[in-house]
Amino acid sequence: MSKDVFKEMAERIEKGERGAIATVVSRKGSAPMSGDAKMLVREDGSTMGTIGGGCLEAEVWETAMNVMSGDSGEKVAFDLTADEAGDSGHICGGTVEIFIEPFEAYDPDLLTEIIGTRNRGQSAVLATMIQDGSGQAAPAAKKKLMVTRNGDTFGEIPAFSAEVWRESAQIMRQGQPQLMHFWGEDAGSDKPRRDPGEATEIFVEPITAQPLVYIFGGGHVSYCVAQAAHMAGFRIAVVEDRPTFANKERFPMAESFHIGEHPAIFDEIPVDESNYITIITRGHANDEVALEWALKTSARYIGMIGSKGKVLLTYRHLRDKGFDMDEIISRVHAPIGLDIGADSPGEIGIAIVAEFVQFRRQGEESAKEGLSNKRINLRRKS
Numbered sequence: 001m002s003k004d005v006f007k008e009m010a011e012r013i014e015k016g017e018r019g020a021i022a023t024v025v026s027r028k029g030s031a032p033m034s035g036d037a038k039m040l041v042r043e044d045g046s047t048m049g050t051i052g053g054g055c056l057e058a059e060v061w062e063t064a065m066n067v068m069s070g071d072s073g074e075k076v077a078f079d080l081t082a083d084e085a086g087d088s089g090h091i092c093g094g095t096v097e098i099f100i101e102p103f104e105a106y107d108p109d110l111l112t113e114i115i116g117t118r119n120r121g122q123s124a125v126l127a128t129m130i131q132d133g134s135g136q137a138a139p140a141a142k143k144k145l146m147v148t149r150n151g152d153t154f155g156e157i158p159a160f161s162a163e164v165w166r167e168s169a170q171i172m173r174q175g176q177p178q179l180m181h182f183w184g185e186d187a188g189s190d191k192p193r194r195d196p197g198e199a200t201e202i203f204v205e206p207i208t209a210q211p212l213v214y215i216f217g218g219g220h221v222s223y224c225v226a227q228a229a230h231m232a233g234f235r236i237a238v239v240e241d242r243p244t245f246a247n248k249e250r251f252p253m254a255e256s257f258h259i260g261e262h263p264a265i266f267d268e269i270p271v272d273e274s275n276y277i278t279i280i281t282r283g284h285a286n287d288e289v290a291l292e293w294a295l296k297t298s299a300r301y302i303g304m305i306g307s308k309g310k311v312l313l314t315y316r317h318l319r320d321k322g323f324d325m326d327e328i329i330s331r332v333h334a335p336i337g338l339d340i341g342a343d344s345p346g347e348i349g350i351a352i353v354a355e356f357v358q359f360r361r362q363g364e365e366s367a368k369e370g371l372s373n374k375r376i377n378l379r380r381k382s
Contacts, residue, residue, distance in 0.1 A: 004210070005040040005049050006114050009103055013111070018043045019103045020064035024051050025075070025130060025203045026097040026179045041065065051098060056080070064100050073101030075130055075201075097179075099130050099203060105144065113146060113154045117207055121274045123172050124148040124207040127164040129157050131201040133183075146207065160202060167204060175360070177205040210235050211274055211300075211360065214258075216290045217281040218245030221305065224349025225278060226251055232353055234276070239269065239290075262286060266293045276301040276356060278336065288314045295323060295331065301359055303336035303352065311335055333359075 005021060012019050024037035039057060040048040041064035051057060056078055067074050077097045105128075117124045129143035145161050146154040147168040157164060160182065171178055181199040211234050215222050218240040226236045230253040237256045240246035246257045258269050262281075271277070277299045279290045287304055291314060294302045304311065311334040319325045337351035338358065 004118065005038050006111065006118070008040055008048055009106065010108075010111050010115060012042060013103050013106075013108065017103075018068045020068040020100055021103070021105075022051055022060045022064055022098050022100045023203070023205070024096055025099045025177070028095045039064075041068065043068065052096070056096070056098075060098055060100060067100045068102045070102060071104055073099055073105060073130065075099045099128070101128075107144070107155060110144060110146060110155045114207055117146075117148065118209040121209040121212065121272055122149060123209075123274075125164070125168045125171050125204050126207050127157060127160075127202050127204045129160070129200065129202050130179075131199070133198060133200045157202065160200065164202065164204060171204050172206055175206050175208065177203065179203050209274060211276055211356075212237060212255075213276040213278055213356070214239055214269065214271070214299075216240075216277070216279045217286075218242065218250065219280065219282055220345040221348050221352075222278075222280045223251065224345045225280065225352050226253055228349045228353040229356060232357055234353075234356060237269075239265065241265070263289050263293055266290075271297040271299050273298045273300055275299045277303070278352065279304040280336075284310055284314070288317060291332065292318055292321070292323075295328065301333065301356070302331055303333035303355065305336050305348075305352075306334065308335060 009019065009021065020041045022039045022041065037051050038049045039051045039060065041061055042048075045061070045065065047057070047061065051060060059078070060076065063074060063076055075097055077095065079095050114124075114126065125147050127145045127147070143157060144155045145157045145164055147165050148154075149169075149172060151165070153161065153165065163180070163182070167178070167180065180202045182202070183199050213225075213229050213234045214237050215225055216239045218238055222238070226238070230236055236251065236254040237258065238246045238251050238254050239258045241260060241262055243259050244250075246254075246259050248254070251257075258265055260268070275297075277290075277294045277297070279287050279294065279302075281287050281290060284306065287306065291302070291304050295318070304314070306314070314334075315325060315328050315332075318328055333355060336355065337348060338354045340347070340351050340354070342348045342351040
């Protein structure tokens with residue numbers, strides 16, 4: 001989404017408005033669950049974001065309008081089996097639990113830290129106590145804790161902060177939320193009992209920045225990639241040596257432009273381990289120059305367009321310059337994009353962004369599997 005719910009909530013709170021946030025905290029089946037499975041409900045009844053669409057959101061909206069005037073949240077469960085989902089207009093099957101809480105649940109200082117973490121391209125986890133051991137919804141006060149990648153904490157959940165801290169690194173690494181259960185007064189005694197109402201429930205979700213994609217090249221395919229990536233929640237930066245191909249008129253969704261001769265301009269591009277680099281310039285020689293530079297960065301994702309023959313030739317040139325072939329193949333997604341038979345610029349753009357999404361949602365292991373398949377094909381031609 002082009003604007004995240006945390007920023008929107010902060011702006012509404014600053015204006016003195018009430019509201020509520022609905023988050024998918026557990027699911028079975030095909031109901032949505034990710035860091036983006038949130039819906040903000042404003043005081044005037046308008047919404048932002050989605051938790052799955054259909055009648056589910058209408059029912060959650062009614063609860064949210066009631067919750068926003070209180071000081072505690074409410075968890076609601078929906079059984080979206082295939083028959084019931086179809087009858088009621090739900091778009092997904094399965095079962096889902098949604099936690100709805102008022103803006104008041106977010107301490108302003110904590111909210112500032114969440115937004116700042118995302119703006120800096122950093123990662124953290126946010127833990128929310130949903131239910132205390134009595135089976136009642138936890139009050140808004142002292143029920144949130146954020147843990148950053150370097151272990152710093154903001155907020156607290158008394159008696160459970162240490163448990164959340166220990167799990168935070170794994171949740172950040174996997175990028176998937178987790179609903180944790182604890183039984184008994186001792187946070188460390190995680191002994192299941194038959195009655196889930198006796199458990200303390202803590203929902204831990206990754207807080208990640210919208211990934212920044214550097215698109216090298218301002219041609220037709222690059223434009224389609226920018227459009228699709230922006231819709232999928234990625235931020236866009238364009239790198240070009242031609243000003244007429246890198247401007248707000250051509251790329252209104254881009255947040256920055258890096259214009260200048262290649263490779264001199266590359267030294268001015270700040271790249272970190274959360275960034276994606278997509279190489280789609282107007283010529284093979286330019287692609288090779290960009291890839292040589294990209295391999296020296298800490299970018300999380302590197303992809304390059306081109307036929308398998310062109311890709312292998314580029315790899316060999318870089319090997320002759322001293323790059324390790326195995327390292328190149330292990331890091332670079334090339335030919336870029338999922339193999340969906342794409343042909344037109346729009347189709348190619350969708351295939352490329354589909355690979356972005358797969359990489360973001362399914363993580364490193366899925367990426368390695370995809371790269372392995374490409375590696376086999378490339379070596380057959382060597």
